[in-house]
Amino acid sequence: MKNTTDNPSQQFYIPQELLQELGKMKNTLVIGIPKERNRGEKRVALTPESVEILTSYGHHVYVESGAGLGINYSDNHYSEAGAEIVATPAEVFQADLIVKILPLLPEEALLMRPRSSVFSFVPLRQMSAETYQVLMNKRITALAYDFLKDEKLMYQPIMSAMAEIEGYASISIASDLLSNNHGGKGILLGGVAGVSPTEVVIIGAGNAGTNAARAALALGASVKVFDNNIQRLRQIQRTLGVSLFTSNFHPNVLRNAFQSADVVIGALHNDHPQHRYVIxxxxxxxxxxxALIIDLRMNQGGCFETTCCLSAADPEVFEQHGVLHFCKPFISNYVARTASMAFSNLLIPVLTEIGDLGSLKAMIQYNPGLKQGVYLYSGKPVNDYISNHFNLRSNNIDIYLTAF
Known part of the structure; x- marks a missing residue:
């Protein structure tokens, strides 16, 4: 009896029309990676390893010369990964999709092609109204990593990864600032036999607070965590064990903790931007x-009354009431290469899926988590939080998805 699988026509039952339609969906992306021009910013949106993945999919990647120097990646690393190195920002901003770390500067926004797209963080204290207006005029589609969620809308993958890194990094920074090298008290962040352990108070039991507590406990410090959400306190207690002290914001308990603290880390999760709480x-x-205060929430306005009213022109490290304040935004820049690698790992699946679906619009329609990150769609404001900051009205993105 003849084996029917020998006949190629009997092996596959996919209509030719469907094959043609699937072929139309594939699209080649032209991605631009500009150099970050904000003071102190070392991170880069995509590492050479990530660029190699994109180019292997057939996408074109333009990298501005020197973009990776902050994390010790040369232009050669990127060119060997398949990227094209361009000498000027004018060239890189001609790409269809710009991937950055910090928001566009006004002069960068002016270089973008009309109707192109940009991905970046959007800390409002670093984004200008001028930039926002240029993006609207050029009908740019802009996505903020700050609001990006997973497909089930359960958590924010990029913000969670950055919070994890910054939680760990805050303890390394605290250890350094408490030493004599930087005029600190000259104490070891931890404990040794016969010496009382350093007391670390953490405000916020979210991802950043949990990892800061884990790192501090590993060094032998005495750690107290405060939060206004009892579920997060239960979670951090289950994760890190009974040796961890947890409490809600009981005034007397909080006051006693501050009086004896050597380090206070502000990592309070911002559940409701309209109702923000500060110490x-x-x-x-x-x-x-x-004593030392490290504020991990500078991009969301700060965790303390002494840090929440600072402008970009104010010092990022200062002393007030005899307490050293460390208020640098994005302290993941202290471990910029690790941060860039973690960031790239999360961004690559998004970019490859955009290419597979054929366009960013298709991806926004398909992926509800990505839709959450869009704050401008074809120049139209679609995020209330950002639009309110600039005294503008926004609309539901679904209105524009059917029109453009």
Whole structure:
């Protein structure tokens, strides 16, 4: 009896029309990676390893010369990965899709092609109204990593990864600043036999707070975590064990913790941007002289009354009430290569899927988590939080998805 599988026509039952339609969906992306021009920014959106994956899919990647120097990647690393190195920002901003770390500067926004797209973080204190208006005029589609969620809308993958890195990094920074090298008290962040352990207070039991607590406990510090969400406190207790002290914001307990703390780390999760809570200046006045505050939420407005009103022109490290304040935004820049690699790992699946679906519009329609990250669609404001900051009205993105 003849084996029917020998006949190629009997092996596959996919209509020719469907094959043609699938072929139309594939699309080659032209991606631009500009150099970050904001002071102190070392991270890069895509590492050479990620670029190699994109080029192997057939996508074109333009990298501005020197873009990777902050994380010790030369132009050669990128060119060997298949990228084309361009000498000027004018060239890289002609790409269809720009992937950055920080928001566009006004002069960068002016270089973008009309109706192109840009991905970046959007800390409002670093984004200008001028940039926003240029993007609207050029009908740019803009996505903020700050609001990007997974497909089930359960968590924010990029923000969670950055919070994890910054939580760990905050303990390394605290250890350094407490040493004599930087005028600190000259104490070891941890504990040794016969010496009382350093006391670390963490405000916020989210991802950043959990990893800061884990790192501090590993060094032998005494750690206290405060949060206004009892579920997060239960979770961090289950994760890190009973040796961890947890409490809600009980005034007397919080005051006693601040009075004895050597380090206070602000990592309070911002559940409701319209109702943001901060630690009062009166509590900071009770802290020991030479103590240290590290604010991990500068991009969301700050966790403390002494840090929440700062502008970009204010110093990022200063002393107030005898307490050293460390208020640099994005402290993942202290481990910029690790941050860039983690960031790239999360961004690559998004970019390859956009190519597979044929366009960013198709991806926005298909992926509800990506849709959450869009704040401008074809120049139209579609995110209330960002639009309100610029005193503009926004609409539901679904209105424009059917029109453009």
């Amino acid at each position: 009062a200046e009166g509590l900071i006045e009770t802290m020991k002289k030479g």
